[in-house]
Amino acid sequence: MVPEFGQLALIIALVLAAMQVVIPLVGVQSGREWLMAYARPLAAGQAVFLMVSLLALTYAFVTDDFSVVYVATNSNTQLPTPYKISAVWGAHEGSLLLWVTMLGAWGLAVAWFSRTLPLDMVARVLSIMGMVSVGFILFTVHTSNPFERHLPSAPLEGADLNPLLQDFGLIVHPPTLYMGYVGLSVAFAFALAALMSGRLDAAWARWSRPWTTAAWVFLTLGIALGSWWAYYELGWGGWWFWDPVENASLMPWLVATALMHSLAVTEKRGLFKSWTVLLAIFAFSLSLLGTFLVRSGVLTSVHAFASDPDRGVFILALLGICVGGSLLLYAIKAPTVASVGRYQWVSRESALLVNNLLLLVSAFAILLGTLYPLVHDFMGLGKLSVGAAWFNTMFVPLSVLLALVMGIGSMSRWKSDAFSRLGQELKWACLAAILLGAAVPLLASGEWNWQVVMGMSVSFWLIGATLVDVWKKSRGQLARIPKLGVSFHGMVLAHVGVAISIIGVTMVSNYSLEKAVKIAPGESTELGSYRFEFAEAGHIEGPNYVSDATRFKVWRDDKLMEVLTAEKRRYNASGQIMTEAAIDVSLFRDVYVSMGEELPDGAWGMRLQVKPYMRWVWLGAIFMSIGGLLAVMDKRYRARQHKRAAAPAAKEAVA
Incomplete structure (x- = not known):
């Protein structure tokens, strides 16, 4: 019964989306504010029914309702509950339902946070979003129905979720x-x-x-x-x-x-x-x-x-x-x-x-x-x-x-600037970037590498230029930096994040070490400054899989750094095999161990890797995201927006 309720909610959402397209636009064309005002409740209703539909599908997964074809294809009674929930979007039909639900949620957010915008603008925006919703909900209902049933009888067990997605x-x-x-x-x-x-x-x-x-x-x-x-x-x-x-x-x-x-x-x-x-x-x-x-x-x-x-x-x-x-x-x-205003080439x-x-x-x-x-x-x-x-x-x-x-x-x-001024302001940042960029490969490997020099130089340049900008805008006073505005700080973090990611990409692309070895328990091998000792091989039994496992002791300078356990899992329901790498994580390097095949003499094929600055690739993305979040949350900017946004509406009312 719950799947049918989810299907009904999806159809109601489609109807509301269609109304969201037509009614507000009719209101805009006819100048009837009471019709435009329907945009917000229709967007909210569409979002609510889409969420109900997604929750109904989630309930079907959690309760192992294999009468639903999508559940039977992508779940199993042995599947851990967190993965049953994520299996909702683990394949086409459910991921598309998640897609349209998020579209409805964005529409709800626009309806909720647009109280100060002119009503005709809100009506147009939500109507256009409704058009997109109509298309994708139709696509879901017509070609990708996640609530299709097994009739007349349902299987007793599901096929399981793709192991790669567990x-x-x-x-x-x-x-x-x-x-x-x-x-x-x-x-x-x-x-x-x-x-x-x-x-x-x-x-x-x-x-x-x-x-x-x-x-x-x-x-x-x-x-x-x-x-x-x-x-x-x-x-x-x-x-x-x-x-x-x-x-x-x-x-x-x-x-x-x-x-x-x-x-x-x-x-x-x-x-x-x-x-x-x-x-x-x-x-x-x-x-x-x-x-x-x-x-x-x-x-x-x-x-x-x-x-x-x-x-x-x-x-x-x-x-x-x-x-x-x-x-x-x-x-x-x-x-x-038509744009207004002029600007110079510089x-x-x-x-x-x-x-x-x-x-x-x-x-x-x-x-x-x-x-x-x-x-x-x-x-x-x-x-x-x-x-x-x-x-x-x-x-x-x-x-x-x-x-x-x-x-x-x-x-x-x-509007206008001069290369001479920019050169004067940024010359020391440029010189420092070149010198530091040239020094990195010599310190890292003792060898010249132009790719590293280029990548590190542009990273240091971007960081240096950004810091110079902060210093100039604060007039050289540390106490003024917090007063520069949340949006400005967001921009600074985002630009520094780009530089951090470039550093990570440059270092991991040029200085990663990799070695494929045949190794048996009790043996050891070296990679760079690390020694990998194959401690033992064994088996691990998981909730819905069994695995062969290899345990390695990782040494550096005769000091035990970490014990890593890599696995090769065989999933009970599907029989599929997945490799689970073992990674020792630190800010400046990752040590990576993954399993190959077991050989007839009891040895294993293994892949060993050392990847410097790997975490910096994603650390930069985190900085960028925090910077963007600061820009969104800037209350000063939002207050200014609200104040100015009310002006066009007031003028229209006077007209």
């Missing part, structure tokens, strides 16, 4: 990433609503900025969590492989980063209006493209959910409607969009423009490398693959240029 990573990564994906719909809706109303002004940018930044924070954390999950779970110690689905999340992140900076210019200077609208459209379009790639079956990936071409056609149609419709509206309204505006161009070119390069093999195959020209070398060749130089421009941009003045 991990804490599944609990946190997809919800966080989806919150970022779906959150970009708010920026998209605000941009289209502003186009429809002709209100592309500073107030619109101010309304849109916190929502865009919040979505960016979730997307940043989601990507970092996915990278961390892949690192320890896949068993070979990598953290980014330019997998098509990894690329699908990185592309909207790059464009959303450009959008945040463009909104800042639009708010403060009234410039880049057309550019900002296009970035909002592109960011959400790329999030929809990621959904298409994951669920269409056009690619093969450990991250992909579905391989049903019919579903792919449906999503492609939704993508075409969203992108085509929004670009058509832009083409119609673009002649009426100015903060120019630096932010170059910053955005580099981010867009990076996203396009990744898009080209991701889609080209698919287009090549579709045209009957055969199969090919674009490997990590191509992506690195394209992306790394662009990232270096981006870091250089970030350092200059943070110090530049609005």
